[in-house]
Amino acid sequence: MTTVYGDYARDKIGWFFGLSGWQLAILAVGFLPPCWAMSRGDWASAGILLLGWVAAGVVTVTEAWGRTALGWLGAAVSYAAGSLRGWTRFRATATRGAVTDLDQADLPGVLEAVQIHDGPPHGHTQNRVAVIQDHANRTWAVTAAVVHPGLGMKDSPARALEGAGLSQLLDAASRAELVTEIIFIVRTVPDDGAERQLYLRRHRRAAGPQLSRQVNDDLTRALDGAAVRTEAFATVVVPEARIARHAKRSGGGLDGRARVLYAVMAEVEAQLRGAMGMLDVRWLSSPELALACRTGFAPGDRAGVVEALAARERDPGVNADVPWAMAGPSGADPAVRHYSHDAWNSASATIKLPSKGAVMGALAPVLTPDEPGERRCFMVSYPILAQGKADRRSANSEWAADIGGHLRDKVGMKQRAKQRDQAAKARGMDSKLARGNAMIRPYGVCTVTVPKTERVSEYAARLDASVRRAGFAPLRLDMAQDVAFIASTIPLGTSLTRHRG
Template sequence: MTAPAGPVRYGSWSRDKQGWFLGLGGGAWITILLGGMPLLIAAGAHAWLLALSWTPIWAVLIVLVAVPVKGRSALRWALDSLFRSAGVVMRWTDWQSKAAAGTVENFDEADLPGVLSGIRTHDGPPFGPLLTRPAIVADNRERTWAVVARITHPGIGLSEVPARTRMGNGLSELLEGAATAELVSVLALQIRTVPDDGAERAAWQQTNLRTDAPSLALAVNAELAAVMTQAGVRHEAFVTVVVPEGRIVKQAKEAGGGVDGRARVLYGVMGEIEARLMGPVGCTSVTWLDSPALAAAIRTGFAPGDRAGLTAADIAAQSDPNVASAFPMAAAGPTSTPNPERRHYAHDAWETVTCTILLPDKGAVMGALAPVFTPTTAGERRSVTVFYEPIPAGKADRIVGSQSMSSDLASEMRRKSGFKIRAAHRRDAARVEGQDVRLADGNALVRVGIAAAVTIPNTWSVTDYGRRLESNITGSGFKPLRLDLAQDAGFAAACIPLGIGLPKRRGVK
């Protein structure tokens, strides 16, 4: 087999939901037609005054339903604004942790704001040769179970094209295996580019630095360490595997029931995921997080500056058993979060702007999002989470069949109505046909979503850094979509490795 001569361009995706005609679905057309019925009835009865008075109402209804504004219809914007205003008035969105109020009863119980409020964690039974106890994450609101792993990957920056292609194929095999097993509903890959706090270097210097060294050498070393720490960054990568309760309940009963039964079923999934991550994907290590490690990952998601203290405590605990290094889950969240702003999210001494990333029609090469991962200033944190939703074969067949029928119906209606079938329409139809062919060949259908966030201290200009994030996304060839009125949910999706994604479309599980 001959290796590809140039980078592989990935672009065989299509819209999640195809419109029947003029980009509108069946529900929108039914609403518009029902809204126009009084006008037709009044015109049929020659009640011209009533018809004339109803015409502007119908026009407003058409605008509310059919005109998209930044990814949402005008009607949806109005409803979201109403819900947010009601939440602010009723003080539903103003949150304070139990730890800050001094009312913690169980230190092992998670206390998180917003869409994370339904999270509960459990210690699973011993797993693996080291008999570790990974944390089992239960989301009571969405009725799902999840496990989180910290991974180490050499990256693709210095990889040749064949190596990148091999890693991409390995990820495809991982997702196809998840779709075939029909247990995993979401596989979330999160990468954080965080400021280097120098905690490991400081601990190493404390142990190995020679006090009898020349004073000039010590001064130069200290100055270099300060400069390098200020400008340095480090990468953290997490993989979260989410399994719905409906898919795991039968096997969990056979495995003993309860949390332990669900954990045993999850352990089988973890073994398969780990084997593929360590194999074709190219990871060098996969560590499933226990409760203290998961609590630290959540805490550093809310407060990046706390990592230095947590790391220093872990290093000190290795030599001094009296040092408490295990971080309690009850203190993993922020101390308080005010009412979410329209364009950003404030948590303790930090502020975050979150955008979703829309995939370009022209496709993209692997590594095109590199500028989005790169901070523009020392002290800035970038976080990107990619959600992969493997769709079971039966459901994928129904989705592709419905999209194919909608595409054919739209083309036929345009032809009969005298509208020109443009190149974009032919491209979308070809993509749907390509999906049908690949699905028939045994490939899996995967729904993809990307959320990117920038976190800065609250003394900086959040507007400026939000603009920089959007500029980096645009410069990478993608399109940013700021999550206005949903910045708290966007932050949870982009920065917290618990598998909490963006709001489900129309309640679909």
């Protein structure tokens, strides 16, 4: 028996035959000119205006690839304006030799306003956790590298238990009224063989048996093309509006906010290690986070860092850290259907949840590379609505479901099974909120990264096929590839749904 998660519903339900308020307003106002022409008896003008009203209705209501025609028009205008003005093109300060502060992050796009702070010493090891401040969105975040054994070898009760653990984590975060979003990122990276090469150099003897040397060389050639490594990160995001009042009681300033974040980290870590079954949770320091960002933009740089870390063991004077001024790409250029950064191209797509529900562990094909050299990344974000906003959203959805059902009954329209299911889930949300559950608006983004010598369109098609094979529907995030890549690959708390504060 498999564990299926299907207790989700549409974010908003249109109360007038599925139309939202602004769509209904546009259609109602657009119908006035034909009515005015008919009242005057000008039937020719009325017919022309009526055809224009129908065209406006199609443009306003009909969606294609996740957006209406008006949405595509706005996105195209914004993208064209940014490209013509050069706002979307990024060139690192280090490429011009103009770096003045190595600790100042130089990152592209939505990460431009991000600043990394060293938190106060924490725990018995006195580690300084990296505190991520986003000045544009007015948020604070911390990131942990996590290790999970996976779900492939677990039975249905164990999967259900870990799924319930995730629900407990989100409910606890909602009750604390501090965390607004919890983001998980998984990166499946081709193994560059750096650790194995170090091991062979340290342990291979020049006068060793020829057979053992041949066996190890054959293993190296076989493993380098097929082996992959998995990196997982968990990021907790807290807005300034919520943390400010708590920080005042903890001393104020950066240290006060860091202490509040440390308390949140302790609660989240307890849930991750407990009910969710994480084997290890390590909150990243600033150098560790910089390395995670650099290998996110340039996966091929990891081998050089491993060599530097090995050299530092012999010579403490070797600098193996990645400065924040060089943690980003040397150059980045977004295109309509992919994102170009350094010597790599990436294509991103979001996934649409199926109506029949999603099986726990079904996303494994999305993270499995099809060809050597490609990297797969997947991000799932859990934005947590405040209790008051969740109650209003639930009441509005229930009211819209009731009104829509009554309108269909009045005009004699048959209510389809899909509409009945959406209405039932909307009516059941209120009882769940009353029992203390949190309202979450989850979404996921998957990304494939390949060298520029490869055709990224082919790998993007393979990624879409993997998403469909997993039981979901892919939706390419055209004209938003830069934000999608950063959100799904760089663990700095970037969100696709958060509004700028």
